[in-house]
Amino acid sequence: MTHLGSPEISTAARRARGVLQPWDVRLRGARGYQRIRRAVLTVSVLTVVGTPFLAARFADRSFPAGIFVGATTAARALGVEFLDPLMSAGVLLAGGARPGLLAAALPVLLLVVVLGRFFCGWLCPYLPLLAASNAVRWALGRLGIPTLDVRLPGWVRFAVLGGVLGGTAALGVQLAALVYPPALLARSAYRLAFGFGLGGGAAVVAAVWLFDTTVSRAGFCRSLCPGGALFSLLGARSPVRVRRVASQCTDCTVCDVVCNLGQRPMSDAVGTGCERCGRCVASCPTAALSLSLEGRRR
Amino acid sequence: MNRRGVLALAAGAVSGLLVRRPRAAAAELRPPGALPPGAFERACIGCFRCAEVCPTRAIRFPPGAGLDAGHPFLALRESACVLCMACTEACPTGALARIPAVPERVAAEVRIGVPVLDRKSCLPWSGQGVCRLCAYVCPVGARAVELVGPQQAPLFHAEGCVGCGLCEEACPEEARAVRIAPATGGGRA
Numbered sequence: 392m393t394h395l396g397s398p399e400i401s402t403a404a405r406r407a408r409g410v411l412q413p414w415d416v417r418l419r420g421a422r423g424y425q426r427i428r429r430a431v432l433t434v435s436v437l438t439v440v441g442t443p444f445l446a447a448r449f450a451d452r453s454f455p456a457g458i459f460v461g462a463t464t465a466a467r468a469l470g471v472e473f474l475d476p477l478m479s480a481g482v483l484l485a486g487g488a489r490p491g492l493l494a495a496a497l498p499v500l501l502l503v504v505v506l507g508r509f510f511c512g513w514l515c516p517y518l519p520l521l522a523a524s525n526a527v528r529w530a531l532g533r534l535g536i537p538t539l540d541v542r543l544p545g546w547v548r549f550a551v552l553g554g555v556l557g558g559t560a561a562l563g564v565q566l567a568a569l570v571y572p573p574a575l576l577a578r579s580a581y582r583l584a585f586g587f588g589l590g591g592g593a594a595v596v597a598a599v600w601l602f603d604t605t606v607s608r609a610g611f612c613r614s615l616c617p618g619g620a621l622f623s624l625l626g627a628r629s630p631v632r633v634r635r636v637a638s639q640c641t642d643c644t645v646c647d648v649v650c651n652l653g654q655r656p657m658s659d660a661v662g663t664g665c666e667r668c669g670r671c672v673a674s675c676p677t678a679a680l681s682l683s684l685e686g687r688r689r
Numbered sequence: 690m691n692r693r694g695v696l697a698l699a700a701g702a703v704s705g706l707l708v709r710r711p712r713a714a715a716a717e718l719r720p721p722g723a724l725p726p727g728a729f730e731r732a733c734i735g736c737f738r739c740a741e742v743c744p745t746r747a748i749r750f751p752p753g754a755g756l757d758a759g760h761p762f763l764a765l766r767e768s769a770c771v772l773c774m775a776c777t778e779a780c781p782t783g784a785l786a787r788i789p790a791v792p793e794r795v796a797a798e799v800r801i802g803v804p805v806l807d808r809k810s811c812l813p814w815s816g817q818g819v820c821r822l823c824a825y826v827c828p829v830g831a832r833a834v835e836l837v838g839p840q841q842a843p844l845f846h847a848e849g850c851v852g853c854g855l856c857e858e859a860c861p862e863e864a865r866a867v868r869i870a871p872a873t874g875g876g877r878a
Contacts, residue, residue, distance in 0.1 A: 443741055452742045452775065465736035465781040474781055478734045482782050487724075487732030489783030546697035553698040557705020563727060568735030568759030578750065578759070581737045585746060591754025 413608075414529040416649040418673035424682070425673050428513055435514040439463060439577045443584035462577030463514055464568075465495075473499050476625060477555075477567045477618045478574075484560040500625065507626030511612060511619050511652070512668030517572040520596070521612065521651065524604040541607040542653065543614035545664075552620035571618055572596055572611070609651040613664065623663035630684050633661045633671060639679035646671035646680055656680055711756065716871035718763040718852070720748050721770060721799040722777035722785040732784035735759020739776035739785060745769065747854070748776060763801060765854030765869050770801065772828060772853050796829045801852030802869040804833070804845040811866035813842035823856035823867055843867070 418425060439462040445455050459468045464475045472495035479496035482488055503510070512518075528538045559566045568574050575592035582590045599611045612619055633656050646656040649670050654661045656671045672680045716726060720739050723729050739761050740748040745768040748761045763770060774790040788798050808814035813821075823843050824834050832849035834856065836842065843856075845867070854869045 446741050450744060452744050456742045456775075456779070460741060460779055461736055461738045461781070465734060465738060467738075467779075467781070472781055478736075478782075482732055482734060485731040487728065487782065487784065489732065492782060495781055544693075545691075546693045549694045550697035550701035553701025553703075554705040555701075557702035558708045559705070561706045561708045562710055562756065563731045564756050565730075565734045565759060568733075569754065569756070574735060574759075578735060578737050581741055582750065585740070587749065588752065590750065590752050591758055595754055 411644060411648050412529070412532065413525060413649055413651075416645045416674045418649075418670060420675060420678055421669055421673040424669045428668060431513050432518060435463060436516050436519060438466070438468075439516040439573075440580045443581040447584045447586075462573065462580075463510070463516060464571070464574045464577060471498065475567075475573070475618065476500055476503060477571060477621050478565070480556060480621065481559045481565045481567050484556050485563055485565065486560075487565075503622050503625045503629075505626075505629060506631055507629030507663065507667060508619060508622040508665060509626075509631075509667040510622055511616075512666030515573055515612075516576045517596070517599075517612070520576075520600055521603060521609055524600055525608065525651075527604050528608060538604070538608075539606050541610060543607070543610065545614075547614045548616065548620035548623070551615050552617040552624075555617040567617060570595065572599055572616070573618065609653075613652050619664070619666075627663045631667055631682060632685050633665060634681050634683045634685070635659055636679045636681075639677050640675075641677055641679075643676060645674045645676065649674040716873070717757075717760070718765060718802045718869060718871055720761055720763060720776045720785055721772065721774060721795075721801055721851075721853075722780075722788045723801075724784055724786065729784050730760060732782045733760055734782055734784075736781060737761070738779040738781060742775040742779045744773060744775070745771055763854065765802075765857050769854035769858040770852075771855075772799065772851065792828075796832065796849075796851060799851040799853070800872060801854070803847040803852065803872045804850050804856065805868055805870045806843065806845050807866045808842075809866075810864045811842065812861065812864050813838075813840040814866075816840070817864075820861065820864070822859040822861065826855040826859040828853060828855065847872075 438459055442455050442459055446452050461467055464478055466473045474495040476496065476499055479492060482492060531538050555566045555570065575596050579589050579593040582588060603609055603611050635656055642657060644657055652664045652666055654665050669682055672682055719729055724732060747763050747765060747768045747770050749764045750761055751757050772795050774788050777785045777787045788794055812818045821836060821841055824836050827834050829849060829851055833846055835844045837844045852869045856867050857869055860867050
């Protein structure tokens, strides 16, 4: 398959024939940004999966707990607490809040307000599984086995978030711990490291993965993940946005196609669902897109 | 977020609030410092940090995916709690209240469960022999277990016991007479 050398012709033509797929898109631009993002993601995944295995090897558990303990949902790194806003919101709504919760919640909250839904593209331990899901979709497509790509309406994720938080308040049990893939993956990694088997949480993650693979590309992330929905809400005013220079844009659609979360940079329709992964910027053959800081403007 | 999003959030929240609470599950042994049943479940986010720092692997999680899947419990029969209090220090939400690893504070504040002795299985009580293992290993001593009578049989005092499970772990395999049971009525003696 040829690369997208002359996007005006080949990609538009492919699009017209309905064959332009995410895997046709090469990420050639914004290499520095992508390199940093991948490095951060690698560190995140290693802390989630790796530190329990290290902890299990040190009988007194002093290492690596002194440096890092927990996972993305509730980490303590070098003495600083990082509590996922979905978790702090759940504890707050269930009436389980203690002094100190706010201090633990604040660092991530500030990051989300400034950077929007960046967690999903930079830190989420489910991302490697999503990449695998997309690879399987590609392989199935190659084999001629069709995969669905159902697009749920935009309000669904907010309904799910409301249901999870409302259910948490009603039941007095933190539901996010039971349905939120970052929490489930981290607990499964810990269970495996300590010799207790994967546990039921892994089955939930497997169901999510099968949904993404067979029913809707990144559909859980896009439309069902309560964390993603909350980050979208909290980061709605984020000044970090994808900007398009219309005069350089050739309407080749690769940016729309490469986006996992259904954003449409080519039509300047990038909303709160944007995870700031910069893949659209990197995919643009004419460098018409950039991530930039903007003032108060929507 | 547009108006439809706000409506969806509200609708989701309302439908979530309508969920009926299942009948209270059987009480579990929680790690030291745990808030009373109910309050603990409201505050615990299932992050497993308590278990990750537990040196004896006494802190476990249920294997399933049900409502309790994120709640740590103690498997004292397999390994006792050594009262290092690392779990209370690791908890990010205060579901485990912080207790310093000072013997007096531990003895006064830790109430994991209460000791239950089956005198028919206990070697001295049943006249099968001398034992005293539970009293030897007990970190709080006579406050929790006294040796009484000519047989030096153990007499447990629930109000002084921290519930660490060292006695349960030490109790001879053929007897298995003492176990730590969840305290009824809120935990604090």
